Amino acid sequence: MFSTIAYDLSHLAGATVLLAGFVVLYQRRLLGVFRAFALQSLAVAAAAAWQAYSQDAPHLYVTAAIAFLLKGIAAPIALNWIVRRLDIHRTVETAVGIGPTMLAGVGLVVLATLLVLPVTVSSAALTRETLAIALSVVLIGFLVMITRRNAITQVVGFMSLENGLVLAAVGVKGMPLVVEMSVAFSLLIAFILFGIFFFRIRERFDTLDLQSIESFRGERR
Amino acid sequence: MLTLTLLGLLLLVALGLAAPFLRPHRLAPRLVHGLTGAMALALGVAAAIRLLAGGDVSELDLPFGLPWTGVHFRLDDLSCFFMAAINIASPMVMVFADGYARRQAEPARALAPLPVFLAACNLVLLANDAFVFLLAWELMSVATWLLVLANHRDAESRNAAFVYLAMASLSLLLLLLAFGAVAGGDGDFRFSAMREATERPALATVAVLLAMLGCGVKAGLVPLHIWLPLAHPAAPSHVSALLSGVMVKIALYGLARILFDLVGPPVWWWGVTLVVAGALSALLGILYALMQRDLKRLLAYSTIENVGLVVFALGLSLSFRANELFDLSALALAAALAHVLNHAFFKSLLFCGAGVIHEATHERDIEKLGGLVRRMPYTSLFMLMGALAAAGLPPLNGFVSEWLILQAVFASSSLQDNLPRLIVPLTGAALALTAALAAAGFVRAFGIAFLGRPRSEAAAKAVEPTGSMLTGLALLAGSCLVLGVFPVIGLKLAESAAHGVVGVDLPAGAIGWLFVSPLGSGGAAYAGFFVFLAILGMALGVRAFLGRIWPERRRRAAAWDCGFPDPNPATQYTASGYSQPLRRVFATSVFQARETVDMPPPGDARPAHLEVRLVDPAWNWGAEPVRRAIEAVTLRLNALQFLSIRRYLSLMFAALVTLLLIVAAGQQ
Structure with a gap:
């Protein structure tokens, strides 16, 4: 009985993470992107906490706490603050249209499912589907990074990719170094955020659009 | 014997490493050549004796090297024979080198790679897994490259060494793929595992072709020989002797080892x-x-x-x-x-x-x-x-x-x-x-x-x-x-x-x-x-x-020579003249030999000139097109150096998705 609930709840959390990934994908405004990302991080935190409870692995609570505090609350606030401080243009500048991107995202989910389900026939059902969802989230995060021009959105894409990794890591029973991994990634992201702020790309280039950096470097062709 | 041989090779490598520090000393060349020759002689004679006495195959597995594999050595009749063949002639070359090398412009430049070269060649013979084999093969290539570069101030030498290095890399690549094909999906690169496989590997055809090409490049088989006529004249003569007498033989050993021993029945x-x-x-x-x-x-x-x-x-x-x-x-x-x-x-x-x-x-x-x-x-x-x-x-x-x-x-x-x-x-x-x-x-x-x-x-x-x-x-x-x-x-x-x-x-x-x-x-x-x-x-x-x-004693008199009192040596038979009939019969089509005679007009006193142009088809139809293709592709790929971060990420993403698609397709 318990296992069915464990199954359903972890699926609910995983599906929420994936859904939030799609929400990130179709947002046209930066603030919306941040909110969707916050939702995703909270869902990851919930998934980690539930796994910690159901696997009886207390260290996963740490992962959940990190996801909740750093990525669910601190990172969106920091992003908002950066956008306000640097007065960044608040629309998402897309390289590929929203519609095709969504279609590509759906394709990636199909690919991930096709890949993971046959490979892991022997493992427990719980692990299999969580892994499929996590791989989809990773691929969609990657997709966000390459279809958006704005540096801030690329950072969000990277963080969302990392959410997928954490989701995969907490879903597998007995995976070592999960906590360390999430700490390391959080630190990395923190540094990227600080970097954006301190380098004040805005001041030098008047925009966070990477195209400007390229033209400054003289590499635009 | 195997352990002793390996220790001997280690000594040779150590000698090579020490050679640069001995350089200032006057006797350094004599020491290096002498020790290398002595070691080679010992190895060669020991191998010959073992071969004639019919010693057993000896194997040695050492626990270092790549994780989970270790390194494997083996001494059997084939490797013993090649060891004898390359190591008995080379001490004599070393004796020659003792006098010859010191007359070179920079004798010290060939000193350090020489023992390493010999050690690497012997190591190829002892290898009992693909990693050791390829490692020794590459060490041999690099040492040879340094030897060919001994006259590095000469542009011809540099060119020859570069062509050699490129061809050697090609050979390594082909052999790497060949061993991959022999090892099959399990990826067991030990020769003993390849030997024990009861049936022919699935990719045997590919493996054999790659091995023939890979060893053919090193041995100088005809369409792949282009480095050989460049490297031999460019190197100092004792090095040329070793190239022909030792390195080319190692390539033949590789061919024999793979075809007769590793890929199963022919x-x-x-x-x-x-x-x-x-x-x-x-x-x-x-x-x-x-x-x-x-x-x-x-x-x-x-x-x-x-x-x-x-x-x-x-x-x-x-x-x-x-x-x-x-x-x-x-x-x-x-x-x-x-x-x-x-x-x-x-x-x-x-x-x-x-x-x-x-x-x-x-x-x-x-x-x-x-x-x-x-x-x-x-x-x-x-x-x-x-x-x-x-x-x-x-x-x-x-x-x-x-x-x-x-x-x-x-x-x-x-x-x-x-x-x-x-x-x-x-x-x-x-x-x-x-x-x-x-x-x-x-x-x-x-x-x-x-x-x-x-x-x-x-x-x-x-x-x-x-x-x-x-x-x-x-x-x-x-x-x-x-x-x-x-x-x-x-x-x-x-x-x-x-x-x-x-x-x-x-x-x-x-x-x-x-x-x-x-x-x-x-x-x-x-x-x-x-x-x-x-x-x-x-x-x-x-x-x-x-x-x-x-019965009279031999006497020396002026040659009759058509009555001219002071015959010029240029009136003798020349090498070009000697080979002209053969050149006209064979080389006109194969090498596109063309003769041009530059005859001065009457009254002009300058000598006439005969110029013969030969083309090596392997260069013109083999190496040149490949070189041009590589150049064209690299020029085109140059653009990849100046992409934006997003485009680089897109490339990575595309590669990732393609690989995932291949995996997914493979599962169905």
Whole structure:
């Protein structure tokens, strides 16, 4: 009985993470992107906490706490603050249209499912589907990074990719170094955020659009 | 023995590493050459003794190296034979080098890589897994590259070294893929695992083709030989001798090891491919040698010819094996191995001799030599012996193995497959032509360079070398003679190795001290010692007879020479003139030889000029298009250096998704 609930709840959390990934994908405004990302991080935190409870692995609570505090609350606030401080243009500048991107995202989910389900026939059902969802989230995060021009959105894409990794890591029973991994990634992201702020790309280039950096470097062709 | 050998190789590497620090010392070259030669001699003699005594296969697994694999070594009959073949000739080259290298512009530059080179070559022979094999192979390539670069101030040397390095990398790549194909999906790269596999690996065809190409590049098989005629003349002469005598042999070892030992029972076309490639190399190699004026280039092309002969015999042996004619397979393999041994001696001798001539005259162009037989009688004698051996004439060692190869060709009628039955005699005829052309080529090389009158000031003032250079030549020439007069020495070694590979002995009494009758008592036989006695007897007899007819003392008088009182040496027969008929017959189509005569108008006193242009088809139709294609692709790929971060990420993403798609497709 318990296992069915464990199954359903972890699926609910995983599906929420994936859904939030799609929400990130179709947002046209930066603030919306941040909110969707916050939702995703909270869902990851919930998934980690539930796994910690159901696997009886207390260290996963740490992962959940990190996801909740750093990525669910601190990172969106920091992003908002950066956008306000640097007065960044608040629309998402897309390289590929929203519609095709969504279609590509759906394709990636199909690919991930096709890949993971046959490979892991022997493992427990719980692990299999969580892994499929996590791989989809990773691929969609990657997709966000390459279809958006704005540096801030690329950072969000990277963080969302990392959410997928954490989701995969907490879903597998007995995976070592999960906590360390999430700490390391959080630190990395923190540094990227600080970097954006301190380098004040805005001041030098008047925009966070990477195209400007390229033209400054003289590499635009 | 295996452990001791490995320790010896370690010592050689240590010597190489220490050499740069010994450099300032006056005796450093002597020390390095001496120690390297002594170590090689010890290795070679030990290997020969072990081979003749019939020692067991010894294996050694050491627990370091790549994780979960370790490194594996093995000493069996085949590796023992090659160890003996490369290590017995090289000490003599080292003796030569002791005198020769110190006259070079920068003798120290070749000192450090030399022992490392020899150690790497021996390590290839000992490898019992693909990692050790490829590592040693690459170490050998790099050491060779450094050796070729010894005259690095010369643009020609740099170019040669670069071409060599590129081809060596290609060879490594091909062999890497070949071993991957042999190891199959399980990825067990130990040779013992490949050997024990009961059935032929699924990718055996791919593996065999890649191995043939990979080893062919290093050995200098014809379409892949382009580095060889560049690297040999560019390197100092003792290095050229080692290139021909040692490194090329290691490539042949790799071919034999993979085809006879690792990929399982042969298919008929493996042998036929090698037979055709070998005959082609032999014929084109010697034809090209005939056209050369540069002595060392000529010898380099002759190396291609001899590699062709060996590969031909290896292919023949494989063909016999595919038809389960194990006796004949052993015979052809023994012939191939014997030729490996003999070639190591006579080609080292010839290259060292070319070095002596270059030192004495600073000339490599045989058109500028001539008359050296009077200035350098001993060198001339040794070079004559080397040339006779290379031309495959009795009583020298080159004859014995070429004769054995042809004996194996005659036995090919017992093959069952029709295509090999057809092809082997045809290619055998090409070999006969090769032998004839080789004779013409070495008559040309020796006659133009040593006989007649000097064609240049330098040749007229040449001085015989003394000391270790001459000793080295004498040792090599003596070995050629001994191996030719008593072929049993080399053949016993080759037979033992062939026995180790094929598992069958040659017919009883095939190889005796006095007679060699490879097909048993009913077949053809060669008695090296009696032939030697007969030749000696005839020569002495003719001399005695002439002395009886013209009892007066020899007198020297001015040549009649059409009545001109002061004949110019330029009126002598030239190398280009000697090879012109052959050039017109063969080279016009194959090498697109074109002659242009620049005849001054009447009244103009400048000399007329004949210019011959030759094209190596392997360069024009093989290497050049590849080079251009690589250049075009790299120019196009240059654009990838200036992408935005997003585009780089997109490339990574595309690669990731493509790989995932492949995996997904593979699962369905």
